[in-house]
Amino acid sequence: MSAALVIAPVSNDPLRDWPLSHFEQLARLCVEQLEATVDCVGIRAQRVAVNQIVRRLPPDRVRNLCGTMPWSDTTELIRSASCVVANNSGIAHLAAGLGVPTVCVFGASHNPYEWMARGPAVITLHKRTGCAPCAFGQLAECPFDKRCLREIAPETVFEAVRRACARTDAPVQGSPVHV
């Protein structure tokens, strides 16, 4: 089984971001066990941070595309992906709305039942910490080291990716879905 994954590891709010080291481990698992290619997307300002994900991974399998393509090209890349992994961010909503299998790693700042991405093939992963939902607006407010996201293991997300890639009951990928 080989898959073309797109991951959007950085949102516009650090409170919502799954750790980069977790994304790195996830990408490694996807490369090694799914024979996947992994494209990291984001804006130019996120490129240096995303290098931490790709640094120890083979460049022919894992690419840092941050800042290299306009939104329209990013949309096309996502439309053709086997699976998209994102934080609680615009890319998750975009992928879900396009009907692309989507795995969203969702922190405790918001209630996922109110804010999660909706679509025909979405898996939202959420740790039910005692402090959730905190409704904090900035990472600096969190006294718990963002454990709501840190304690979602890469293996758990990988299993969700595997399930998402294996789904056969979703509509044809890339077909527009209005949500």
Add this chain to the structure above:
Amino acid sequence: MHPTDATDGEEELSRRGAMLRAYLAGDRVVMVGPPGYRRELADLGVNAAVVECDAETRQVPSLGLPPGSQDAVFANDVLACIGDYRAAIAEWFGTLKVGGRLVIAVPHQFLFERKLFPPSRWETQHRRFYTTSLLLTEIEEALDPLSYRVRDLTEDDEDFDYSAPPDQSPTGSCDIIVVLERMARPPYADALLDERSGDRATGRFVRVPGPAASEPVVAIETTAGPPQRILVLKLDHRGDFIMGRPAMELLRREFPSSHLTLVCGPWNRADAEQLGLFNEVIGFAFFPEVASHVSDLAKEEERVILFARHMAGRSYDLAIDLRVDQDTRLLLTAVDATQRAGFGTAERFPFLDIALPFINPTVSGRAEQRLIMPDRFTAMAGRHEGFAIVNPDDLPGKTHGDRLIYGPYADFEAGDWTLEIIIEPLASDFDLTYDVCWDVGSNVIGAGILPVRRGVRPRIALHLEEALKGVEIRVSVGPSNRVRPYRFLGCRVGKRGAFPALHQQEMLVLLASLVAHRMRFPYQTVDTATRLPVS
């Protein structure tokens, strides 16, 4: 590709030669590259070991050198031939001592290749073309940004013949040469690279121990397709039925291929059949036909049982109660349905999977939710640890009513509030008590038992007729006089909101729209560890 003036002694050096002589200094220098460059280094007086790559494939063998052992490494015209450039750069760099230099020379796309895309006109082994930016991009991907500095960077076009057309072999220098110096990583490097560390809470940071069984990672997953069998309850009177028609039409429009069953008062049955929206219409008299008449019907609970008997043997993917008033809602429990939808809160009707909470619209004010942190509270036992109040020990000698925690003297608007006191056991479960008061304890507005149990956080309802200032929440020893170790993480408070009045018809359409939207991509929540559904 790299014509170099042979240099002797004080003879003037080419730009490339000057760079190599300057940066490849030291006793331990190694050059990685294709055969034929030994002479160049020897002529420059550089004493380098040479690791030659394969002449045909340009595959580079591992250097096999200990980390941190070299004064300089020169990667000469090989990077373009290597697939895993990240690993190659990292290996070369890793062999350097602190202060050592990595010199990388690559062919310039617009001097040597003179082509927009690979393959190369001149070297079929070149996998990638380079500009300065692309070379630095690869370096930034490969190396920890706090481990090196760029000391030199040049696009060497010395003696390059710009008049020669691209399809002629280039003459003169046509490389990009970059020089990196290995730095000692500063002590703050790891913290800086820990993403967004500058935004991390500081000073009062508390690390809560690892995952607890009461805090599962759940997966909220889209489930298969729209509902095939839908039951609609519209049991009220003629006017109500007419007002419900737009919502019924909406349901048929949104679920064109589903089997729709309507249960309505027998007096509306003929009209319902004429609508042509439903595959089946069932009459059931939950109310008397004329509301003001004295009912000879059974009691409400008995009617629910009657309805259950009426609907026995039928099953539905979805059952919707299209009545705003809440008196028919229990009928949904009498139906075999996978999902149930209706007006009301999950608190009052926990069996509702899709609940539209139109509660008490006469209580005005906006909804609120906030977390009150433990630092707003005073600890009479235990201690503040970061943002938590922790009591690590049993507290013998305490008696019922002894105060343990109090605060936060917060202001509350009028309205319906819910309060969660977030306190969890560090050993075994036990019970405390709480009370909520104002005016220094003289007016108690809520009190009760506070179970301290893993995974249990009772919600305390408070109805405030008027705004209160300085509300105090107090946690005290319970009737058993036992206090076990605990951790207090603050209180979450929420206030229900309200809205201007909506027409009944509008409310029914909103519920039908909500159901249609939810069922377009229905979902279920499962525990990722067990794959069992959770609510």
